[in-house]
Amino acid sequence: MTKKTTYDADSISVLEGLEAVRKRPGMYIGSVSRKGLNHLIYEIVDNSVDEHLAGYCSEIQVFLEKDGSCTVSDNGRGIPVDLHAKGVSAERLVFTTLHAGGKFDDSVYKTSGGLHGVGSSVVNALSTYLDIEVSRDGYIHHDHYERGVPTIELKDGLLPVIGKTKATGTKINFLPDPEIFEKTRFQAEEVKSRLHETAYLNPELTIIFEDRRGEQTEHVEFHEENGIVGFVEDLNKNKEKIHDVIYFKGESEGILVEGAFQYVNEFHENVLGFCNNIYNAEGGTHLTGFKTVFTTVINNYARELGILKEKDANFTGADVRNGMTAVISIKHPAPRFEGQTKTKLDNQDASRAVSKVAGEEIVRYFDRNLETLKSVIGCAEKAAKIRKTEERAKTNLLSKQKYSFDSNGKLANCESRDPSKCEIFIVEGDSAGGSAKTARDRNFQAILPIRGKILNVEKASIDKVLANAEIKAMINAFGCGFSEGYGNDFDISKLRYDKIIIMADAAVDGAHISTLLLTPFYRFMADLIYEGHVYIAMPPLYKAMPARGQEEYLYDDKALEQYRKRHKGSFTLQRYKGLGEMDPDQLWETTLNPETRILKRVEIEDARMASSVTEMLMGTEVPPRRAFIYEQACDAELDV
Ligand code: 0RA
Numbered sequence: 001m002t003k004k005t006t007y008d009a010d011s012i013s014v015l016e017g018l019e020a021v022r023k024r025p026g027m028y029i030g031s032v033s034r035k036g037l038n039h040l041i042y043e044i045v046d047n048s049v050d051e052h053l054a055g056y057c058s059e060i061q062v063f064l065e066k067d068g069s070c071t072v073s074d075n076g077r078g079i080p081v082d083l084h085a086k087g088v089s090a091e092r093l094v095f096t097t098l099h100a101g102g103k104f105d106d107s108v109y110k111t112s113g114g115l116h117g118v119g120s121s122v123v124n125a126l127s128t129y130l131d132i133e134v135s136r137d138g139y140i141h142h143d144h145y146e147r148g149v150p151t152i153e154l155k156d157g158l159l160p161v162i163g164k165t166k167a168t169g170t171k172i173n174f175l176p177d178p179e180i181f182e183k184t185r186f187q188a189e190e191v192k193s194r195l196h197e198t199a200y201l202n203p204e205l206t207i208i209f210e211d212r213r214g215e216q217t218e219h220v221e222f223h224e225e226n227g228i229v230g231f232v233e234d235l236n237k238n239k240e241k242i243h244d245v246i247y248f249k250g251e252s253e254g255i256l257v258e259g260a261f262q263y264v265n266e267f268h269e270n271v272l273g274f275c276n277n278i279y280n281a282e283g284g285t286h287l288t289g290f291k292t293v294f295t296t297v298i299n300n301y302a303r304e305l306g307i308l309k310e311k312d313a314n315f316t317g318a319d320v321r322n323g324m325t326a327v328i329s330i331k332h333p334a335p336r337f338e339g340q341t342k343t344k345l346d347n348q349d350a351s352r353a354v355s356k357v358a359g360e361e362i363v364r365y366f367d368r369n370l371e372t373l374k375s376v377i378g379c380a381e382k383a384a385k386i387r388k389t390e391e392r393a394k395t396n397l398l399s400k401q402k403y404s405f406d407s408n409g410k411l412a413n414c415e416s417r418d419p420s421k422c423e424i425f426i427v428e429g430d431s432a433g434g435s436a437k438t439a440r441d442r443n444f445q446a447i448l449p450i451r452g453k454i455l456n457v458e459k460a461s462i463d464k465v466l467a468n469a470e471i472k473a474m475i476n477a478f479g480c481g482f483s484e485g486y487g488n489d490f491d492i493s494k495l496r497y498d499k500i501i502i503m504a505d506a507a508v509d510g511a512h513i514s515t516l517l518l519t520p521f522y523r524f525m526a527d528l529i530y531e532g533h534v535y536i537a538m539p540p541l542y543k544a545m546p547a548r549g550q551e552e553y554l555y556d557d558k559a560l561e562q563y564r565k566r567h568k569g570s571f572t573l574q575r576y577k578g579l580g581e582m583d584p585d586q587l588w589e590t591t592l593n594p595e596t597r598i599l600k601r602v603e604i605e606d607a608r609m610a611s612s613v614t615e616m617l618m619g620t621e622v623p624p625r626r627a628f629i630y631e632q633a634c635d636a637e638l639d640v
Contacts, residue, residue, distance in 0.1 A: 018096060018125035018148040025180050028122045034183045035603065037176055038190050040123045044072040044172055045207075047119060049198060049277060051076030052205050057169075061208045062195060064186050065173070068213075069129075073171035078136035081159050088157045091134060091143055092150060095124045120172075124148045126181075127174040135165045147177060192220060199224045200231035201277045201329055228260040228327045235325050240265040242323065242379065243372045248361030252353035254333060259290065259358055261326035263379050267386070268523075269321040274329040275345050284337070284345025286330050289354035295320050297362055302377050315380045322383030328354060389463050411477050412437045414446040417496075424448055424477060424497040425537065425592070426517065428504045432579040436503065439584035439592055446497065448477050471520050482524035492527045500528060501599065503537040503591065505578045518602060535599040539579055539591045546571040553590050555598060 029036040051057040057076035080090040125148035134141045140163040199222035211218040224230045242263040273280040273287040298320040302308040336346040366373040424446040427433040433449025450470040483490035540553035
């Protein structure tokens with residue numbers, strides 16, 4: 001369980017000033033894209049959750065305000081405001097010094113330790129303003145900062161009091177700094193999803209969310225009495241369930257372990273790991289502990305029941321998790337993280353503890369619920385069968401693939417063989433494909449036209465998927481193979497193109513085409529997305545030709561609206577119905593030329609709450625190269 005020690009001078013170690021945070025924001029919040037922006041909210045909320053875990057806070061409110069700011073308030077004890085050893089209010093130190101945070105120790109202030117658990121001071125540094133009210137000891141204490149710098153003068157080191165109150169709690173209102181963030185509009189859906197998840201992991205907590213930015217305020221309350229059982233139920237809603245959710249809980253080596261799982265009639269697994277309420281995107285020791293013991297348990301039962309005969313090989317781990325949705329949540333007193341994004345739990349004792357608790361509890365359950373056990377083993381049998389078919393399919397594909405790159409049907413490859421310079425455009429439709437082939441710079445741009453409806457692979461079995469010509473063409477062209485739940489033959493180092501760019505008509509809603517095209521990427525080549533290689537081209541919807549002045553391409557209706565406001569004189573408007581309508585020069589200028597085009601990079605924003613694959617995929621805009629280099633140059637300058 002998370003423990004709070006007493007709050008004293010030593011518990012906050014001053015590492016560096018907030019200047020460092022503004023210079024290299026990415027180091028502290030991951031990125032300055034929308035993901036990083038939303039992260040500001042989580043940093044503040046996580047502190048309130050810690051106060052809940054300490055036993056003092058039952059409700060947290062998160063409001064997205066009309067002015068673009070966010071208010072997070074809780075009914076905890078309130079951040080201490082008394083005089084700190086350094087002669088200023090403790091609150092000041094919390095917001096102006098970079099403390100080690102839970103990443104390095106189990107300090108007072110931050111126990112959980114997640115991706116970038118450095119907390120309040122980072123949010124403060126990256127906000128145009130941050131306003132705080134602490135209700136404690138009968139008074140409301142007030143403080144205010146601008147870009148991390150306090151603007152209120154302390155009296156004898158103490159904060160001004162702006163009112164009386166019987167309540168206790170902390171209220172923080174902050175506005176993200178547009179000098180730092182590419183986008184400053186919080187994404188309500190993403191924030192709600194994360195808050196909902198927090199509610200599942202803390203069944204006694206209520207989280208109230210309001211989006212006050214629109215005409216009407218959206219008000220949502222998250223309270224999930226059933227905890228992670230409800231979480232699994234929600235992840236599986238709209239799916240064909242094979243049995244009721246199985247729940248287990250226990251303690252070992254001072255680590256609290258909790259798990260819930262349920263099988264559905266699908267061909268993949270979804271096993272999520274949390275440590276101290278923080279999602280571990282890269283998994284880690286808690287998950288390996290669970291997976292290992294689960295595989296052993298199921299194989300033992302399968303042999304005991306005679307489902308696996310002596311001559312049969314064991315089910316693989318992936319076999320036994322076929323169709324499984326699981327949430328494993330542990331509370332660890334001193335978590336350590338590793339991996340590319342520091343979200344992979346690294347403590348060996350976590351593996352032992354989960355393995356012990358899950359092993360004992362799952363056997364206890366299955367001993368009493370043989371029918372459920374049999375249907376779970378049924379899923380493993382199905383998976384094993386498919387795995388064998390797949391292994392055959394894969395051998396076939398790979399042997400065909402060997403020399404098929406250049407003779408790959410309609411692929412118009414580029415001349416360069418240096419993957420770092422190459423791009424491949426996936427173009428829907430033969431006519432658009434033809435225009436793109438004429439318009440491209442064949443030196444570094446390849447075109448792969450694909451036709452019509454590509455198979456919906458979310459549901460299809462692997463051999464069907466591999467029989468699909470369009471998907472095969474993509475796998476062949478990219479050159480890195482593919483991975484599926486049952487094995488991993490994907491090798492990103494073999495990728496032949498730095499950018500894979502999906503190009504579809506502007507008129508078609510980007511999200512719509514992404515649905516079918518991105519699903520196979522996500523399912524078989526997820527690393528392409530995780531490593532930022534997948535883009536969506538943004539062809540313009542209109543061309544505005546004024547009587548006097550420059551022609552301008554407009555990328556959506558909003559741009560047109562703005563153009564109308566901006567542009568008083570008369571102008572001719574050309575609307576492009578499809579890519580095929582543009583002449584090669586226009587296509588080059590608007591969609592292909594790195595100097596002038598706009599791309600959206602596909603990101604997996606929130607892989608856990610989404611009920612279908614496509615909801616997870618979102619775009620962030622990548623400006624034309626010139627603007628991009630300019631931004632990089634700014635960064636470089638700041639990076640000294
Ligand atoms: C340190 C000590 C105490 C409370 C908190 C931190 C605290 C921090 C935050 C951040 C957001 N909401 C919060 N609520 C409380 C307890 C001090 C005491 O009363 O002994």
